[in-house]
Amino acid sequence: MDNYDVTSQLMHFDGLLNARELGGMPLKNGIVFPRNAVIRSDSPSDLTKEQCDNLKAAGITCVIDLRSEAEVRHYGNPFREYEGVDFYNIPLFIGDPDNENDPTINFLRTHLLGDFYVLILQQLGDRICRILKIISDNEGITMYHCAHGKDRTGIISAILYLLAGASRENIIRNYECSYTFMKPILDPLIATQEPGLKHILGSDAENMVIFLDYIEKNYGGDIKVYLKEQGMSDEDLDKLIRRIS
Numbered sequence: 001m002d003n004y005d006v007t008s009q010l011m012h013f014d015g016l017l018n019a020r021e022l023g024g025m026p027l028k029n030g031i032v033f034p035r036n037a038v039i040r041s042d043s044p045s046d047l048t049k050e051q052c053d054n055l056k057a058a059g060i061t062c063v064i065d066l067r068s069e070a071e072v073r074h075y076g077n078p079f080r081e082y083e084g085v086d087f088y089n090i091p092l093f094i095g096d097p098d099n100e101n102d103p104t105i106n107f108l109r110t111h112l113l114g115d116f117y118v119l120i121l122q123q124l125g126d127r128i129c130r131i132l133k134i135i136s137d138n139e140g141i142t143m144y145h146c147a148h149g150k151d152r153t154g155i156i157s158a159i160l161y162l163l164a165g166a167s168r169e170n171i172i173r174n175y176e177c178s179y180t181f182m183k184p185i186l187d188p189l190i191a192t193q194e195p196g197l198k199h200i201l202g203s204d205a206e207n208m209v210i211f212l213d214y215i216e217k218n219y220g221g222d223i224k225v226y227l228k229e230q231g232m233s234d235e236d237l238d239k240l241i242r243r244i245s
Contacts, residue, residue: 002026004170006177011039013058015051018042018149018181022157025174027245028165037244038135038142040157042149042182043067045075052078052085061140062086064131066152070096088134090127092120092152100194109196114210117155121214125230131156132232136240148186150178150203158211162223163237164245168212178203 004026011019019042023035036059044052044063063079065072068091072080079087095102108116121128135142146152154175161171179186179202186201193201219225224237 002167002170004173006173009174010181011041011058013041013051013055015047016041016044017185018178019143020149020181022160022244025161025164025166025170028167031245033161033164033166033244036141038144038160040149040153041143041145042153042185043075043077043145043147044079045077047078049078052082055143056082056085059141060085060143062134062138062142063088064134064142064144065089066092066131066144066146066156068093068096070098071147074098086138088131090131090134092124092127092146092155094124097147105197108200112207112210113151113200113202113204114207117151117207117211118214120152120155121211121226125226128156128159129227129230129232129236132159132227132240133236135160136236136243148178148182148201150175150182154178154203154208155211158208159223159227160244162215163241171212172205172208175208176203176205 009020009024011021013019020040021035022038022040023033025033027033039060063085065077065088069089072089079085093104095104097105099105104116131144144153144156157174158171161174190198190201215221215223215226227237
């Protein structure tokens with residue numbers, strides 16, 4: 001058992017509850033995921049100009065918004081027009097999660113979040129590859145986020161950690177702590193959510209287990225096989241792995 005402490009990765013940026021450095025994660029062969037490369041986060045939509053300036057001053061040069069086009073239209077993103085930081089909106093949700101009749105929301109009434117994560121792997125592989133290539137090419141720190149920084153953000157984090165050589169146990173630990181960090185925002189939402197959808201505001205370990213089991217069953221646990229199937233070349237993967245390990 002290593003001494004991995006998820007709280008050691010918290011960035012404590014003003015205005016963000018779940019901003020975490022991916023660096024510091026123990027990897028195989030006794031090394032750790034490099035710091036000052038990638039940050040995962042909850043949504044920066046409500047950040048002020050000064051708070052955005054603080055993120056830029058911390059070295060963030062690229063922001064990738066994983067939310068749907070509908071979410072970005074509704075909530076906005078201060079980095080869309082922010083000078084000096086590249087911005088991309090690459091949705092890992094097709095539709096509108098705020099619409100109670102959205103097909104994905106209907107799916108989640110009868111399925112776990114982990115099943116939704118598998119759907120993203122199956123249907124949006126080209127977008128996942130594009131996100132990874134941006135991270136690989138960016139020379140500064142890349143910050144990617146969704147709404148609460150746990151689901152779509154959790155998928156990209158798990159893929160990066162699998163590529164770098166993190167353990168299954170630590171990938172799950174890194175995922176399930178999101179609810180704890182976002183609790184001040186999520187608990188009031190859970191209280192008003194319909195019973196069949198309360199689960200989608202959590203980050204239960206079983207969801208990441210479903211995701212990792214799918215990769216194990218279908219790709220022998222090797223995420224590189226999946227990514228090459230989706231269009232990434234060996235050169236693309238080698239470049240990304242050098243960036244994150």
